[in-house]
């Protein structure tokens with residue numbers, strides 16, 4: 326069964342596009358959510374994160390203190406690289422186990438970091454969702470009720486959009502100049518024929 330990766334910069338609309346594929350009956354693996362789930366569920370991983378970032382990385386009830394970790398890692402690329410080295414291998418393993426359980430013509434793996442990690446070796450084709458930087462910043466500020474600098478701090482920890490467009494097999498333009506649904510329907514037909 327084919328695994329199609331969806332990636333793109335923060336606020337590009339990866340999740341929005343993935344949900345359209347889900348409406349077409351295609352199983353979708355959301356890497357952001359899976360990563361945060363593993364960081365709580367996998368006790369060995371959780372103890373590595375506590376050991377490195379401190380007990381404050383988790384609340385007393387065992388849930389992830391996302392803001393505490395985000396404030397550290399998105400201000401320091403070395404700390405982000407350490408967190409990624411803890412979390413990404415487990416997320417890739419999780420996505421492969423998930424994919425092996427699916428019964429569909431193809432599946433989607435939505436991940437912010439596809440080309441930045443080993444993820445793109447584990448999918449058959451990659452879609453990059455593209456939107457201009459200013460639009461992405463505006464969208465994330467509105468969605469997360471956060472400030473511009475916080476969005477830019479994350480953006481600067483991601484691969485350049487032009488490079489992602491060159492590396493991807495397909496590009497979906499989610500720039501509010503073109504409708505997204507016809508682009509998704511076209512790719513759905515392509516993937517069914519793969």
Ligand SMILES: CC(C)(COP(=O)(O)OP(=O)(O)OC[C@H]1O[C@@H](n2cnc3c(N)ncnc32)[C@H](O)[C@@H]1O)[C@@H](O)C(=O)NCCC(=O)NCCS
Pocket residue numbers: 334335336356357358360361390391392394395398405408409412413416436437438479482483
């Ligand atoms: C730091 C954490 C706890 C913050 O959680 P929070 O709910 O605020 O953000 P969330 O995980 O939903 O990510 C939102 C967006 O931030 C950006 N982002 C997240 N992780 C990273 C990263 N490692 N590098 C660059 N950008 C990232 C992406 O655009 C992502 O879509 C979380 O982002 C995290 O654990 N990141 C490291 C693991 C990871 O890389 N996850 C994402 C892909 S697997």
Ligand SMILES: Nc1ncnc2c1ncn2[C@@H]1O[C@H](COP(=O)(O)OP(=O)(O)OP(=O)(O)O)[C@@H](O)[C@H]1O
Pocket residue numbers: 333334335336337338339340341342357437464465467468499500501505
């Ligand atoms: N074409 C669009 N028109 C209007 N709003 C949009 C459009 N595409 C996405 N959005 C909104 O912009 C915000 C970011 O979209 P989305 O969460 O899908 O991006 P993402 O790439 O998954 O972001 P992240 O990297 O943070 O996970 C969301 O609030 C979403 O509803």
